[in-house]
Amino acid sequence: MTLTAPVNPPKALPVSRRESSVRRAWRKASPYAYIAPFFTLFAAFGVFPLIYTAYVSLYRVELQTPGDMEWRGLGNYTALLGDEFFWNSLRNTFTIGVLSTVPQLVIALGLAHLLNYRMRGRTFLRTAVLLPYATSVAAATLVFAQLFGRDFGLINYVLGAVGIGPVDWQNDTVASQIAVSTVVVWRWTGYNALIYLAGMQSIPDELYEAAAMDGASRWRQFFHVTLPGLRPTIVFTVIVSTIGATQLFGEPLLLEGSISGGISHQYQTLGLYMYEQGWGFFHLGRAAAIAWVMFLLIVVVVGVNALIARRRSRKEAGR
Amino acid sequence: MPIDRAVRSTTLAVRLGAVVLSGALLAACGGSSDGATTDAAGGDVTITVDLFGSFGYKEAGLYAEYEKLHPGVTIKQTDTEDEADYWKSLQTRLAGGGGLADVQGVEVGRIASVTQQQADKFEDLKKYGADGLKGQFAEAKWAAATGKNGEVLGLGTDVGPEAMCYRKDLFAKAGLPTDREALAKEWGDWDGYLELGKRYKAKAPAKSAWLDSVGSLYSIMIGQEQERYYDASGKLIWEENPALRAAWDHSVKAAADGLSAKLDQWSPQWNQAFSAGSFATMPCPAWMLGYIKGQAGETGKGKWDVAALPGGAGNWGGSYLAVPKAAQHKKEAYELIKWLTAPEQQARLFEKQGNFPSSTGAIEKVATATDPYFSNAPIGKIFGDAAKAAPVQVLGVHDQNIAQQITNALSEVERKGTAPEKAWENARKGVANTLG
Numbered sequence: 157m158t159l160t161a162p163v164n165p166p167k168a169l170p171v172s173r174r175e176s177s178v179r180r181a182w183r184k185a186s187p188y189a190y191i192a193p194f195f196t197l198f199a200a201f202g203v204f205p206l207i208y209t210a211y212v213s214l215y216r217v218e219l220q221t222p223g224d225m226e227w228r229g230l231g232n233y234t235a236l237l238g239d240e241f242f243w244n245s246l247r248n249t250f251t252i253g254v255l256s257t258v259p260q261l262v263i264a265l266g267l268a269h270l271l272n273y274r275m276r277g278r279t280f281l282r283t284a285v286l287l288p289y290a291t292s293v294a295a296a297t298l299v300f301a302q303l304f305g306r307d308f309g310l311i312n313y314v315l316g317a318v319g320i321g322p323v324d325w326q327n328d329t330v331a332s333q334i335a336v337s338t339v340v341v342w343r344w345t346g347y348n349a350l351i352y353l354a355g356m357q358s359i360p361d362e363l364y365e366a367a368a369m370d371g372a373s374r375w376r377q378f379f380h381v382t383l384p385g386l387r388p389t390i391v392f393t394v395i396v397s398t399i400g401a402t403q404l405f406g407e408p409l410l411l412e413g414s415i416s417g418g419i420s421h422q423y424q425t426l427g428l429y430m431y432e433q434g435w436g437f438f439h440l441g442r443a444a445a446i447a448w449v450m451f452l453l454i455v456v457v458v459g460v461n462a463l464i465a466r467r468r469s470r471k472e473a474g475r
Numbered sequence: 476m477p478i479d480r481a482v483r484s485t486t487l488a489v490r491l492g493a494v495v496l497s498g499a500l501l502a503a504c505g506g507s508s509d510g511a512t513t514d515a516a517g518g519d520v521t522i523t524v525d526l527f528g529s530f531g532y533k534e535a536g537l538y539a540e541y542e543k544l545h546p547g548v549t550i551k552q553t554d555t556e557d558e559a560d561y562w563k564s565l566q567t568r569l570a571g572g573g574g575l576a577d578v579q580g581v582e583v584g585r586i587a588s589v590t591q592q593q594a595d596k597f598e599d600l601k602k603y604g605a606d607g608l609k610g611q612f613a614e615a616k617w618a619a620a621t622g623k624n625g626e627v628l629g630l631g632t633d634v635g636p637e638a639m640c641y642r643k644d645l646f647a648k649a650g651l652p653t654d655r656e657a658l659a660k661e662w663g664d665w666d667g668y669l670e671l672g673k674r675y676k677a678k679a680p681a682k683s684a685w686l687d688s689v690g691s692l693y694s695i696m697i698g699q700e701q702e703r704y705y706d707a708s709g710k711l712i713w714e715e716n717p718a719l720r721a722a723w724d725h726s727v728k729a730a731a732d733g734l735s736a737k738l739d740q741w742s743p744q745w746n747q748a749f750s751a752g753s754f755a756t757m758p759c760p761a762w763m764l765g766y767i768k769g770q771a772g773e774t775g776k777g778k779w780d781v782a783a784l785p786g787g788a789g790n791w792g793g794s795y796l797a798v799p800k801a802a803q804h805k806k807e808a809y810e811l812i813k814w815l816t817a818p819e820q821q822a823r824l825f826e827k828q829g830n831f832p833s834s835t836g837a838i839e840k841v842a843t844a845t846d847p848y849f850s851n852a853p854i855g856k857i858f859g860d861a862a863k864a865a866p867v868q869v870l871g872v873h874d875q876n877i878a879q880q881i882t883n884a885l886s887e888v889e890r891k892g893t894a895p896e897k898a899w900e901n902a903r904k905g906v907a908n909t910l911g
Contacts, residue, residue: 240904
């Protein structure tokens with residue numbers, strides 16, 4: 157997709173040679189000057205930490221004594237392979253990722269479809285679904301942690317009223333992962349719904365009219381017109397939520413305030429494990445290695461995602 | 476800010492890196508010069524104090540009094556409830572060399588880390604004449620904050636002599652004796668305590684357990700031991716330590732008998748449970764009294780009582796006040812902590828907040844103190860006796876992290892029904908991962 161329309165080169169103006177060369181130089185250089193602030197900040201707070209983290213990950217460094225660095229080569233990485241806490245957190249990241257991303261996108265799609273109808277108070281509703289996104293992770297998670305309380309939580313109170321015995325939302329593996337996912341779903345569904353809504357509005361009305369003429373029901377219209385039209389949007393949201401799920405950190409940290417992700421690491425994600433290694437145990441080298449593994453993991457996952465999407469769209473085009 | 480020229484470029488790079496790594500966007504000008512301890516022109520000074528949990532200085536009005544005694548001095552305190560969070564943040568700032576307060580609190584479980592690993596990051600208080608204060612403090616308290624080369628790295632605040640807090644009203648409902656002397660006899664040892672727990676459970680009010688969590692039972696029991704995780708030579712011995720195993724076994728037994736309310740200490744649920752009466756006993760170091768008052772509130776007044784601890788005296792916690800090298804007002808900070816840890820102030824703090832003094836003079840002063848909140852229990856005598864009899868503990872660099880792994884494993888037994896041997900194995904793996 158190109159953002160700028162092709163511009164015809166302006167005809168040479170009758171000005172002096174010297175002036176025009178200065179101008180030409182400025183015209184060439186100015187775009188770089190305009191984007192320089194971003195790249196300066198990006199270099200300082202994006203690229204440098206990235207490279208420095210890679211450097212640190214090759215050493216044994218403790219936060220208490222950052223001056224004593226002991227060369228370990230790839231030792232921090234190979235140690236991860238045999239580290240069951242690492243695999244556990246990777247597994248948790250995946251299951252919590254699925255538990256949060258799938259319902260989130262499915263509900264968002266449904267919501268967007270409903271919001272696309274002509275109805276009273278449409279603008280109000282569209283704004284309202286975005287509200288959870290505007291709350292901070294910390295605030296939302298702390299409130300949910302209260303709701304999910306084992307002894308005095310509202311959710312267990314309601315479940316108890318219909319005869320379902322108290323669920324231990326903190327210590328039970330599945331229940332705790334559902335609790336964490338719920339916070340994610342609640343915060344991000346509205347955001348995705350609005351993105352889908354924007355995508356839906358770019359689908360030409362004629363397609364719906366033609367489908368209606370052919371006698372397609374609302375459901376069939378949704379499946380055969382809306383969904384194919386939304387494909388690029390869906391790919392975008394899947395990629396963005398996958399990245400978000402891989403980095404999941406604030407919600408599991410604040411559910412109980414435990415850096416271990418619960419007493420038996422039952423909802424410890426990769427991000428949380430990195431934090432535990434770095435700021436719980438002060439092993440900066442190992443934490444840096446985990447950070448890099450996460451980075452590579454995201455690159456691979458997003459790459460695979462993009463590849464599948466491209467395959468499919470090519471197939472589509474070939475049809 | 477000019478960077479000290481003596482700082483070698485490598486350490487500078489490390490500092491820079493640590494700052495970036497920690498995400499704290501602080502200036503990396505950690506090379507503070509030692510001369511600049513006072514503000515120019517002797518003008519107004521703001522001393523910053525950064526603490527964890529509840530030291531209670533502000534609540535007891537000690538800051539206000541100090542400010543009155545020293546016109547021009549303003550004290551600003553920041554406080555983090557969870558010590559683990561506080562320590563993380565302090566370590567990050569120490570590594571970066573910036574953003575440190577003039578006075579930093581250090582928990583006794585971390586003081587070995589300060590004396591063994593970070594003696595170069597804190598002021599040697601001898602420089603300001605701290606040597607002369609040695610006689611004021613209990614010997615062990617003073618020794619634990621002394622570095623390898625005799626540096627004085629912190630002044631002791633409180634100690635944590637242990638006792639047992641219990642709910643008189645709930646005991647009465649379950650038909651148990653409520654008199655603290657009688658109870659101390661009944662639970663002469665920990666088996667007696669667990670037996671009494673079974674009797675409580677048989678007649679207890681609904682939704683009320685014998686104790687808050689097996690983690691707190693373990694913590695109080697391990698506090699009665701001299702050697703816990705390390706021996707005196709600094710060798711890791713926790714796995715073979717029979718005393719630790721005994722504390723573990725009793726905690727497992729309490730879990731198996733269903734005596735625990737299964738609450739995580741310091742969690743919001745635990746806080747709520749104080750007023751709900753979810754547990755009848757809670758092992759309590761002296762500093763816990765203030766916490767109980769805060770959580771149980773006015774309605775809890777007179778319902779609680781304190782008795783001597785089963786199985787003898789112990790110590791859990793206690794703290795120090797230290798001055799980082801990177802502090803801005805070191806001299807003033809020293810004057811402040813000297814005053815705060817003096818016998819008179821420690822005694823007042825105990826009477827108001829329950830933090831038991833580490834200063835010998837103050838211990839005598841409070842010997843007859845009682846607390847109306849805890850049914851006029853003679854807390855001065857109970858905790859004073861415990862403080863005298865408590866063993867001098869061997870402290871290790873990683874005490875706190877190891878203890879956390881063990882209590883996590885015990886919580887698995889308590890809440891997930893994990894087999895004790897499996898949980899022990901989990902604790903072993905957890906500790907290995909921690910020490911890395």
